[in-house]
Amino acid sequence: MKIGCYLSILSLTFISLSGDLLAQVGGCGTVVSVEQIALEKTINIAPSKSNESLPLMNRELSVTIHVVRDQNGLDGITSIAIQNAIEKVNLAFSPIKLSFRICAINYITNYQFNTINSAVNESDLLVQNYSENTINLYFATTLIDKFGSEVCGYSLMPSAGKDAVFMEKDCVNSTELIHQFGHLFSLYHTHETIFDKELVNDIKCNVTGDKCCDTPADPYLVGLADSNCEYLGSLKDSKGQFYVPSMKNYMSFSNDICRCAFSNDQFLRIINCLLNNKKHLW
Numbered sequence: 001m002k003i004g005c006y007l008s009i010l011s012l013t014f015i016s017l018s019g020d021l022l023a024q025v026g027g028c029g030t031v032v033s034v035e036q037i038a039l040e041k042t043i044n045i046a047p048s049k050s051n052e053s054l055p056l057m058n059r060e061l062s063v064t065i066h067v068v069r070d071q072n073g074l075d076g077i078t079s080i081a082i083q084n085a086i087e088k089v090n091l092a093f094s095p096i097k098l099s100f101r102i103c104a105i106n107y108i109t110n111y112q113f114n115t116i117n118s119a120v121n122e123s124d125l126l127v128q129n130y131s132e133n134t135i136n137l138y139f140a141t142t143l144i145d146k147f148g149s150e151v152c153g154y155s156l157m158p159s160a161g162k163d164a165v166f167m168e169k170d171c172v173n174s175t176e177l178i179h180q181f182g183h184l185f186s187l188y189h190t191h192e193t194i195f196d197k198e199l200v201n202d203i204k205c206n207v208t209g210d211k212c213c214d215t216p217a218d219p220y221l222v223g224l225a226d227s228n229c230e231y232l233g234s235l236k237d238s239k240g241q242f243y244v245p246s247m248k249n250y251m252s253f254s255n256d257i258c259r260c261a262f263s264n265d266q267f268l269r270i271i272n273c274l275l276n277n278k279k280h281l282w
């Protein structure tokens with residue numbers, strides 16, 4: 001298990017760039033593109049009601065696994081480890097009866113792709129190794145995000161029109177894969193600020209932050225969780241209200257061991273994404 005998966009975030013700062021890419025960079029290298037921001041403008045999801053049960057999808061989607069072999073021809077990851085990771089994803093998505101099934105494992109012998117660089121060779125990788133209508137999950141030894149940082153995982157958000165998740169092999173046992181499937185189905189970080197910073201008591205919580213009202217405002221949790229998953233911060237929002245963030249949300253930057261849940265509003269976003277942007281998935 002790569003210890004650097006989340007600890008490495010400590011050494012990285014929150015990066016926000018003007019131009020066509022805006023992102024948080026850390027253990028996760030998923031970026032919110034201007035295209036995704038434009039797509040988001042077409043989405044309007046009412047917050048969940050506490051007395052309402054979640055719709056059930058009763059769907060099993062196909063996943064094509066791509067394992068890049070190293071220069072010695074070694075996989076660097078076992079099919080059992082991958083299967084176990086998918087089962088953890090299935091558990092996380094089980095409240096809406098959405099699950100994932102490995103339909104094929106493709107071994108990539110071009111070891112140049114054992115370092116997947118989002119800005120350099122990702123597009124070539126996708127051209128040569130991509131299965132339409134399935135979720136394509138790539139495992140490589142090293143992942144480099146658009147900003148040149150090594151990350152545990154990243155995915156293409158719905159506006160990309162591709163269904164692709166990229167993971168470092170050493171991160172397979174972490175909750176990063178669940179986090180990345182969240183992004184794949186349109187979830188944002190709970191500390192997201194691209195759509196405006198969410199206040200602790202925010203009447204516009206469905207359009208600010210991560211656009212989910214049932215995920216508390218999150219000040220960015222890197223370094224703020226103790227070993228018992230308690231919040232260590234004492235930060236206030238711009239109105240002087242203390243943050244009371246969730247330390248267990250899969251889409252937060254809480255400690256890996258703390259992350260164990262999606263919220264109902266997040267599930268509604270996943271469902272909306274599946275029904276509108278990912279109808280093509282088998």
Ligand SMILES: [Zn+2]
Pocket residue numbers: 028029030179183189
């Ligand atoms: Zn992320």
